[in-house]
Amino acid sequence: MSAKLLITDPVLLNFATEVGDSGPVAIAGNRTRWDLGGPATNGTRLLTAPTGIVNYVPDEMTVTVRCGTSVEELHQALAEKGQRTGLPERGGTVGGALVVGENSLHVLGRGRVREAALQIRYVSDDGKVVTGGGPTVKNVTGFDLPRLMVGSLGTLGLLTEAILRTNPIPACTRWLRSEEINPFAVTSTVLRPSTVLWDGTSTWIELEDHSAAVDAEQARLAAVADVVEVDGPPSLPEHRWSMTPGALGNTNQFGAGAWIASVGVGTAWASQKQPAVRVEPGVATLSARVKEQFDSRGRLNPGRTAGVR
Amino acid sequence: MVDFLSSLRSRLGGDSTTDPTAERRGPRLLRNAAKKAKGVASPAKDHNDSDPVVVELRAALTPDRVRCDGAERSLLSRDASVFDGGVSGPVCFPINTAEVQAIMRIALKHERNIVPRGAGTGLSGGAIPLGAPIVVVVTKMNEIVEVDVDNRIAWVEPGVVNLDLTRYLHRSGFHFAPDPSSQQVCTIGGNVANNSGGPHCLAYGVTNAHVQALEVVLPSGEIVMLGGLDAEPAGLDLRGAFVGSEGTLGITTKIAVTITPNPPAVKTLLLSFETVRDAANTVSQIIAAGIVPAALEVMDQRITIAVENYVNAGYPRDAGAVLLAEVDGLAESIVIDAKRIAEIGRANSAIEVRTAADEAERAALWKGRKTAFGAVAQIAPDYYLHDTVVPRSQLADVLEKIYAIADKHDLLVMNVFHAGDGNLHPLLVFDGREDGILDRVHAAGAEIVRVSLDAGGVLSGEHGIGVEKQAYMDEMFTADDLAHQNRLRQAFDPGCRTNPGKVIPIGHSCADIQALRQVPKGVWA
Numbered sequence: 001m002s003a004k005l006l007i008t009d010p011v012l013l014n015f016a017t018e019v020g021d022s023g024p025v026a027i028a029g030n031r032t033r034w035d036l037g038g039p040a041t042n043g044t045r046l047l048t049a050p051t052g053i054v055n056y057v058p059d060e061m062t063v064t065v066r067c068g069t070s071v072e073e074l075h076q077a078l079a080e081k082g083q084r085t086g087l088p089e090r091g092g093t094v095g096g097a098l099v100v101g102e103n104s105l106h107v108l109g110r111g112r113v114r115e116a117a118l119q120i121r122y123v124s125d126d127g128k129v130v131t132g133g134g135p136t137v138k139n140v141t142g143f144d145l146p147r148l149m150v151g152s153l154g155t156l157g158l159l160t161e162a163i164l165r166t167n168p169i170p171a172c173t174r175w176l177r178s179e180e181i182n183p184f185a186v187t188s189t190v191l192r193p194s195t196v197l198w199d200g201t202s203t204w205i206e207l208e209d210h211s212a213a214v215d216a217e218q219a220r221l222a223a224v225a226d227v228v229e230v231d232g233p234p235s236l237p238e239h240r241w242s243m244t245p246g247a248l249g250n251t252n253q254f255g256a257g258a259w260i261a262s263v264g265v266g267t268a269w270a271s272q273k274q275p276a277v278r279v280e281p282g283v284a285t286l287s288a289r290v291k292e293q294f295d296s297r298g299r300l301n302p303g304r305t306a307g308v309r
Numbered sequence: 310m311v312d313f314l315s316s317l318r319s320r321l322g323g324d325s326t327t328d329p330t331a332e333r334r335g336p337r338l339l340r341n342a343a344k345k346a347k348g349v350a351s352p353a354k355d356h357n358d359s360d361p362v363v364v365e366l367r368a369a370l371t372p373d374r375v376r377c378d379g380a381e382r383s384l385l386s387r388d389a390s391v392f393d394g395g396v397s398g399p400v401c402f403p404i405n406t407a408e409v410q411a412i413m414r415i416a417l418k419h420e421r422n423i424v425p426r427g428a429g430t431g432l433s434g435g436a437i438p439l440g441a442p443i444v445v446v447v448t449k450m451n452e453i454v455e456v457d458v459d460n461r462i463a464w465v466e467p468g469v470v471n472l473d474l475t476r477y478l479h480r481s482g483f484h485f486a487p488d489p490s491s492q493q494v495c496t497i498g499g500n501v502a503n504n505s506g507g508p509h510c511l512a513y514g515v516t517n518a519h520v521q522a523l524e525v526v527l528p529s530g531e532i533v534m535l536g537g538l539d540a541e542p543a544g545l546d547l548r549g550a551f552v553g554s555e556g557t558l559g560i561t562t563k564i565a566v567t568i569t570p571n572p573p574a575v576k577t578l579l580l581s582f583e584t585v586r587d588a589a590n591t592v593s594q595i596i597a598a599g600i601v602p603a604a605l606e607v608m609d610q611r612i613t614i615a616v617e618n619y620v621n622a623g624y625p626r627d628a629g630a631v632l633l634a635e636v637d638g639l640a641e642s643i644v645i646d647a648k649r650i651a652e653i654g655r656a657n658s659a660i661e662v663r664t665a666a667d668e669a670e671r672a673a674l675w676k677g678r679k680t681a682f683g684a685v686a687q688i689a690p691d692y693y694l695h696d697t698v699v700p701r702s703q704l705a706d707v708l709e710k711i712y713a714i715a716d717k718h719d720l721l722v723m724n725v726f727h728a729g730d731g732n733l734h735p736l737l738v739f740d741g742r743e744d745g746i747l748d749r750v751h752a753a754g755a756e757i758v759r760v761s762l763d764a765g766g767v768l769s770g771e772h773g774i775g776v777e778k779q780a781y782m783d784e785m786f787t788a789d790d791l792a793h794q795n796r797l798r799q800a801f802d803p804g805c806r807t808n809p810g811k812v813i814p815i816g817h818s819c820a821d822i823q824a825l826r827q828v829p830k831g832v833w834a
Contacts, residue, residue, distance in 0.1 A: 002762075002784050059597035060700050082599055103541065114549055115518055128789045134767035136698040138515065138730040140504045140553050141768040141778075141785060142812060143794040147517070147549030156545075157793075168599030191573060191639055213642035242541040246459035264461075266540030279544045282533035286800065287545045293796035307544030 007129045011050045011066065012121065015160050018047055021127040026301040027158050029096035030070065036100060037153045037304035044302055049095045050160055053077055061137065061166045062118065067095025067159040083166040086111040095159040101151030102240065105233060107265055109170075109194025109208050116164050117146040122157030125295040135163050148290070154301040156294040172211035175232050176218060177204050180225035183263045184249065189224060190217045196263040197233055200251055203263075204233055236260055236269040242277070243268070279307045362419050362443070363399050369411035374402040374449075385444050388429040388436040389491075391693055392776055395437035398422075400444045406524060406532060406562040409445065413560070414530040416443050422806045422825075423528070425556040427467065427499030430491040432694055433775030435503065435555045439810040440825040445560060447498050453477055454563065460538055462521055462565045467498025471505075474566070483568040486513035489771070490679050501561055504553030506771035508604040508678065511729035512637075513569060515771065517552040524563035525551060528802040538565060550797055555773050556808040558801040572637035575603070576647045577665040577674055580654040581628035585609050585724065588630035589704035591657040592728040595634070596701055598653065600646050605729030606633040606678050612685070612723040612736070619684035622677025623670065628660055632728070633678055681725045682736070689721065689738045693750055696772035697761035701731045710760045711735050718749040732770035733761065759784070774812045782814050791817040 007013065019025055024044040028034075049068030056063045058081040065074055071087045071094055078084050087097040088104040098120070103112050119133035132145025149157060173194075181189075183198035186205055195206035205221070207214045221227050237258045245266040251259070257271030279287070287306065291298075357363060357377035366375040376382070377399050386395035398421065403409045416423050422442035429436055438444050451468035458481060465474060471492040475484040487500055488507035495505070501523065506515045513519075522536040536548030551558050582588045588607045595605065608616070608631050613624045624631050634650050636643040651662045665671040685692050699707045708724060715722035715737065726734045735757055739746050758768065758781050768778045768785055782791060795813050798805065809825050 005785075005787050057700070057702075059593060059702055061596060062700075101541065101546070111514075112518075114546055115514060124789070124793065130793045131786065131790050132793065134698075134785065135765055136700060136731055136767050136770070138506060138510070138698050138727070138732050138770040139767045140506075140515075140771055140773050142774060142782065142791075143797050144504075144517070144550055144553050145793060145797065147546050148797060150549070151541075151544070151546050168601065187570070191570070209639060209642045210645045212645065213639045216639065216641040242539045242543070244460050244538040245540070246457070262540070266538075277539075277543050280534055282531050283535065283544060283547065285531075286527070286533060286547060289800040290545060290547070290797065293800045294793070309543065 007121075007131075009054075011052075012129050012160055015047070015050050016123045016127050016129050019123040019127050019158055021125075022299070024299050024302045025158070026304075027067075027095060027154055029068070029093035030091055032090055032092040032096065033100045033102070036309065037155075037306060038308050039303050040301070041303035047158070049093065049158070054161065056081075058083060058166070061168075062135065062163055063166055064161065064163045065094050066161050067093060067098070069094050071097055078166055079169065082169050084110065084169050085164050085166055086113055086116040087164070088113070094162060094164075095154075098150050098159055098162060099152055099154045103265075103267070105236075105262070106194045106206060107262075107267075108192065108196075109206065110167060111165075114147055114150040117150055117162050118165055119163040120146045120149050120159060121161040122149060122159045124157050125297060125300055129160065130157060133163070137165060151306055153304045153306045155291060155304055155306055156300065158300060170208040170210070172214045173206065173208045174214050174218065175204060175206050175230045176221065176227045177202055177230045178221070178225045178227040181221065181227070183261075186221075187264055189220050193264075195233065197260050198248075198263050199234065199258065199260045202234075204230065206233070234260060237271045239270050239273045241268040241270055241274040242266060274309070276309060357399070360399070362415060362421055365415045366399055366401055366412060366443070369415060370401060370403060370408050374404070376400045376402075385426065385429070385446070386438060388431045388434060390432050390434040390437070390775065390777060392434035392437055395439060396441045397438040397444045398441040400446060402446050402449045404449050406526065409447075409526045409560050409562050410530055410532060412443060412445055413526050413528060416806065417528070417530055420804070420806070422809050423560070424808050425498070425502070425560045427496030427502070428470070428491075428494045430495045431499065431503060431775065432696070432772045433769070433777035435773050435775035435808070435811055437776060439776075442809070447560070447562075448496065450562065451496075456481065456568070458483070458568075461568050462538060463568050464563060464565050465497050466563060467496060467501070467561050469497050471495050471497055471500060478568055482571050484571055485566055486510070486519055486569045487516045490682065497564055497566065498561055501552050501564060502554065502556045503771070503773045506727065506732065508606050508727060509635075511605060511727065512601050512603045517549060519567040519569075520548065520552050520564060521567060522565040523548055523551055523561045525559045525561050527559045528804065528807045532562075536565075553773070555775060555812050557798055557811055559807060572603075574640040574643050575635060575637040575671070576643050577671040578634045578647060578650060579624070579661075579663045579665070579674055580632040580634065580651070580659045581625045581630070581661045582632070582654075582657065582659055583629045585630040585708050586705040587657045587659070588632045589708060589728065591632060591654050591659070593701040593704060594653045594657070595650055596729065598649060600636075600649060602634050602646065602650065602729060603637040604633065604635040605727070607631070607724070607726055607728040608633070608678065608681065609724040611721070612681055612725045615684040615688055615723070616677045616681055618687060620676055620680050622673050624674075624677055625661065633674055678725070685723065685736060685738055689740050691739050691741045693737045693739075693754065694772075695733065695735045695737070695754060695757050696769050697733050697758060697766055698770040699731045699733060699761050699764045699766035701729075703764040703766070704728060704731060704733075707733065707760055707764050707766070711757055714753050714756045714760070718753040720746075720749055720753055722753075727770070730770070731766070776811060779812065779814045782817075788817065
């Protein structure tokens with residue numbers, strides 16, 4: 001093994017020592033999704049992940065960031081160089097965003113969270129710092145541990161540091177609203193909208209590109225329907241739903257109360273909770289085997305199971 | 310298991326013992342194949358046919374789709390890589406998921422290994438059968454099952470050829486974004502196994518970004534659906550872990566791939582430069598300027614001339630390097646990006662900036678790029694194609710080092726690569742009959758890997774690890790890192806019987822050794 005692979009960052013090493021190799025342990029971030037995956041087992045030692053941006057290389061479009069850093073703080077630093085990531089800004093930490101795996105509202109324009117993590121470092125069940133993936137924007141070296149960690153709720157390893165892919169912020173962002181347009185036809189009128197939202201009456205469209213291109217897209221929409229410019233997206237109801245994009249049209253499923261659907265994505269927000277989505281038994285068994293391999297003693301974030309809502 | 314050098318030697322007929330009057334590589338390989346075939350087939354035929362595994366496989370499939378003859382086994386003992394040393398057991402051609410499941414169960418019952426295989430175009434030896442496993446060829450599972458435009462997906466069987474899907478989708482205005490150079494023959498199942506890339510993955514992402522769900526037959530024989538068509542499928546992303554696992558976690562039997570709308574407008578630019586350094590600097594400055602082109606491909610002068618001689622793509626022969634840059638999207642948007650790319654090129658002393666005037670010229674420019682490896686055959690009979698990735702800002706420096714490495718070992722190197730994402734493809738071109746050349750090729754290859762890693766790069770951008778780069782894995786990962794990769798492997802395949810001896814170095818994957826020691830007795834070896 002090459003000596004340069006040895007992790008020397010004292011911040012990571014100290015965190016690994018804190019995790020240690022015995023007793024139930026988990027990371028508490030900003031607790032924006034604390035109830036996901038079932039209740040945490042009482043008596044679990046709660047740690048805070050290390051913070052700070054370690055290395056931002058705008059020309060490479062990558063950033064190395066410790067997982068306790070808030071997504072807002074990261075995005076502020078990236079915005080100074082005209083960049084951002086696919087991580088959602090909803091008050092949480094980088095590590096929280098990764099282990100929860102919820103995509104940004106603007107996922108069509110910014111990409112999925114699972115595509116954002118190029119390399120991850122986590123502390124394992126036995127207190128070691130483990131690296132998966134690699135620092136470059138393209139990499140197929142070995143098994144894809146970063147993707148395994150996205151959405152794992154910290155049950156396979158405690159995320160400490162990540163190298164994320166950054167994206168340029170387009171020159172122009174514009175939100176439009178229309179009461180006349182068929183939301184499902186928007187993508188046949190405009191190319192690659194960053195967001196299309198629909199509440200049964202109004203459709204909101206986020207366009208991002210060079211301003212000349214956004215103007216042209218707006219004109220194309222205006223030719224088929226009345227559209228007005230608005231400041232941004234509407235406020236979203238409380239409960240997040242996940243379905244196929246084609247299933248959004250069945251609006252009865254949301255029940256009474258407000259709902260907003262992300263057209264072309266399959267996410268929706270409604271005042272009512274989505275009925276529990278069952279993980280297929282074969283997949284649940286396989287997931288349990290993965291958990292057994294990565295944390296046979298069940299000490300990492302005990303009580304939580306990825307996929308339980 | 311498979312030593313790189315001895316593999317090269319045996320594949321190319323050895324260097325020190327080569328008869329200078331011997332035939333070229335093609336006939337020699339055929340002769341070797343015939344010799345091997347004779348060795349296993351004639352005295353052993355009856356034994357193979359009576360092997361209980363073969364009997365059960367034939368009962369589960371049909372007798373004609375389970376082959377044991379020496380010619381078939383010999384053919385499938387290698388892939389498109391330089392590696393030799395594979396030995397195939399019975400070769401199965403299943404036509405549906407139930408048959409794949411039956412094969413897995415028979416393999417499990419008899420503790421036999423399995424190697425899945427698509428078109429065999431892999432370049433890292435990932436499909437080479439080690440220890441006479443059952444080879445499961447999925448090419449007969451080649452149906453496009455369903456195209457669902459509302460959900461922007463297509464369900465395909467693993468044997469569907471990459472370009473066939475894009476051709477099929479053409480009329481509905483969509484395509485399958487990953488476009489490896491082998492796309493005319495490689496299968497989507499193989500793309501999934503290798504997380505394949507291609508020139509247009511710069512903007513659109515590699516295969517993993519285009520796979521939403523996978524039906525997989527696990528080594529246990531269970532059938533599971535990984536991922537899903539929901540916006541955010543519940544549970545661990547086992548789909549993401551499966552893609553790129555090089556056939557070591559199971560066999561995929563049905564794939565839901567994302568279909569991508571064809572862009573309304575495309576501009577393809579050809580920029581020529583005095584030096585490769587100018588081209589590489591242009592690439593990293595384009596990325597730094599916040600432009601994400603659909604593709605950014607660089608070719609050096611040696612490969613450009615080879616391509617011109619081969620297909621007459623319209624590349625300038627006198628330039629030190631050419632950069633093929635493509636932008637797609639809205640017409641109003643791409644004129645701005647194309648103009649900026651041209652400006653950056655000129656600021657880096659571009660000799661010429663040309664925009665393809667029509668679809669015919671664009672097609673010619675791309676044909677040149679995509680046939681580059683075929684063109685090389687005119688220069689020397691053998692080539693060894695590398696695949697590493699470096700940070701884009703390091704491209705120029707690393708390329709200079711690669712030329713120096715080739716010079717040092719007295720080898721000819723050509724560079725044609727996915728510059729936009731830093732994915733290098735140095736091509737060492739040689740004649741395997743030359744004395745001592747294989748040692749030099751091997752040594753130069755190792756140095757290329759090392760300079761790439763030293764520059765902050767990785768071992769492979771799209772070809773995978775297979776058997777080619779196992780030996781380098783511990784230069785990128787610690788023992789703990791590799792042990793964790795092995796944990797994932799063990800969760801799917803506790804006996805390590807699916808494509809054993811690949812990806813993770815043998816020392817870090819004890820079960821693989823065990824699996825490979827259980828070579829079936831007698832005739833298969």
